[in-house]
Amino acid sequence: MPKTVLITGSSSGIGHATALYFAENGWNVIATMRDPGKNNGLGERKNIDVVRLDVTDQASIEKAVKYALDKFGAIDALVNNAGYSVKGVFEATTHDQAKRQLDTNVLGLMDMTRAVIPSMRSKGEGVIVNISSIGGRVAVPLYSLYQSSKFAVEGFSESLYYEMRTQNIKVKLVEPGVIKSDFYTRSMDRVDSNGLHSYASIIKASDEGDDSIAAKGSNPDVIAVCIFNSVNDGSWRLRYHAGKYSSMILTLRKILPDRLLMRVLRR
Numbered sequence: 248m249p250k251t252v253l254i255t256g257s258s259s260g261i262g263h264a265t266a267l268y269f270a271e272n273g274w275n276v277i278a279t280m281r282d283p284g285k286n287n288g289l290g291e292r293k294n295i296d297v298v299r300l301d302v303t304d305q306a307s308i309e310k311a312v313k314y315a316l317d318k319f320g321a322i323d324a325l326v327n328n329a330g331y332s333v334k335g336v337f338e339a340t341t342h343d344q345a346k347r348q349l350d351t352n353v354l355g356l357m358d359m360t361r362a363v364i365p366s367m368r369s370k371g372e373g374v375i376v377n378i379s380s381i382g383g384r385v386a387v388p389l390y391s392l393y394q395s396s397k398f399a400v401e402g403f404s405e406s407l408y409y410e411m412r413t414q415n416i417k418v419k420l421v422e423p424g425v426i427k428s429d430f431y432t433r434s435m436d437r438v439d440s441n442g443l444h445s446y447a448s449i450i451k452a453s454d455e456g457d458d459s460i461a462a463k464g465s466n467p468d469v470i471a472v473c474i475f476n477s478v479n480d481g482s483w484r485l486r487y488h489a490g491k492y493s494s495m496i497l498t499l500r501k502i503l504p505d506r507l508l509m510r511v512l513r514r
Contacts, residue, residue, distance in 0.1 A: 249294070251319040252478070253277040253311070255302055255359060256329030258285050260428035261378065264467035265326060265474050270294050272475065277315045277322075279329075302329045302355025303347075312362045324374040324478045325363045327356045332393040334453075335438020336446045344436065345392050352396035357403065368414045374478045375411065376419045377404045381488065381496045383422060387512055389453045408485050419477040420486045424493030425464040465490040 252269050256262040257278035266278040270292050278289045279300035290297040296318070300311040315322050330352040333344050360375055367373030382390060383397030401420065408418040440446060473489035488497055499508055 249273055249275050250323040251275040251277065251315060251321060252324040252326060253279065253315050253322050253363070254326040254328055255279050255300060255355075257289060257297075258282070258287060261423065261426065261467045261470045261474075262326075262328040263287055263289065264471040265328065266295055267292075268468070268471040268475050275319050277311065279311050300329075302359055303350050305358060308358055308362050312366075316366055321370055322363050322366055322373070324376065325359065326376045326378070326474060326478075327359055328378045329355060330378065330396070331435065332390065333436045333438060334389050334393065336389060336440050336443055336450065337391045338446075339438050339441045339443055340392060344438065347436075348392040348396055349399070352393070353399045353403070356400060360407070364411075364414075364416070367416050371415050373416045374419060375407075375416065376421055376474055376477055378474075379404070379420050379422045381422050381424050381493050383420075385496055385500050385508070385512070387453070388449055405485065412483065417483060418485065421470065421474050421477060422486060422488040422493060422497070423470045423473075424488065424490030424496070425460045426467055426470060426490050427461070427464040428467055460492070463491055 252274050254262055254266050254269070254276065257266045258280040262278070266276050266289055270276045274294070276295040277298055278286065278295050279298045280286065281299065281301045283290070283297045283299050286297045289295050298311045298314055299307060301307045312322070333340065333348045356377060363373070363375070377400055379400045380397045382394045383401040386394045404418055404420045411418050440450060469489050473487050477484075477487045488494065499511070503511070
C-alpha cells in the first residue's frame with residue numbers, strides 16, 4: 248500500500264520538486280500551499296492532491312491534516328518546507344517583519360509538527376523532516392531575522408528528536424546549500440534601509456555576493472532527492488545536507504574556531 252507524505256510550501260522550489268519526486272516514487276502526496284491555484288502543474292498528477300494550507304493559520308493546518316487522514320488513513324511523513332526570508336539591516340527591520348518571519352518559519356513549522364504527531368504516535372511510526380539551511384548553522388550579514396528562524400529550527404528539531412525517538416517517530420533536519428529557486432526573489436522580503444547610509448558598503452557586498460552564488464546554485468531536485476532519502480533510509484540520523492557550498496561551509500563550521508570562520512565570512 249502506498250505511503251503518504253504531506254509537504255508544505257509546495258508551489259515552487261524545493262517543495263514543488265519534492266512533491267514530484269515522491270509522486271514519481273509511488274507515494275501519495277498532499278502538496279500544500281497558500282494558493283492552490285498556483286500549483287505549477289501538481290494538480291494534474293493522479294497521485295498528488297493539492298490542498299490549501301497556510302502555516303500561520305491554525306484552522307487551515309487542521310483542515311489539511313484532517314483531509315490527509317480521512318483520505319489515506321495516515322500521514323507517514325511530514326516535510327516542513329514552507330518558509331521565506333527577510334533580508335536587510337536589522338536596525339531598519341520592524342517588529343511586524345520579525346514576527347511574520349518567526350511565525351512562518353518557526354511557529355508555523357511547530358504547529359504543523361504538533362498537528363501530525365498524534366496520528367503518527369497512534370500508528371507507532373512516522374518521519375518528520377524539517378527544512379533548515381546551512382544558514383541555520385553559519386550566519387552571514389543582513390539575514391539576522393531569517394537565520395534566527397533557522398537556528399531556532401535546528402534547536403527545536405534536535406530537542407524533538409529525543410522525544411520522538413521514544414515514540415518510534417524519526418526527526419530529520421535537511422540543510423540545503425545554495426539552490427536555484429525563487430528564494431532571492433518571490434520568497435524574500437527586502438528591508439528598506441531607510442537612508443542608513445553607513446551600512447551601504449555591507450549591503451552592496453552582500454547583494455553582489457547573493458547574485459554571484461545564486462547563479463551557481465544547485466537545482467531543487469538535488470534537495471528533493473536528499474529529503475526522499477532521509478525519509479526512506481531507515482536510520483535515526485538527524486542531519487542531512489545537499490546543494491552547492493553545503494559541504495564546504497558546514498565543514499568549515501566544524502573545523503575552524505569562531506574567530507577564523509568569522510574573519511572568512513567578513514571578507
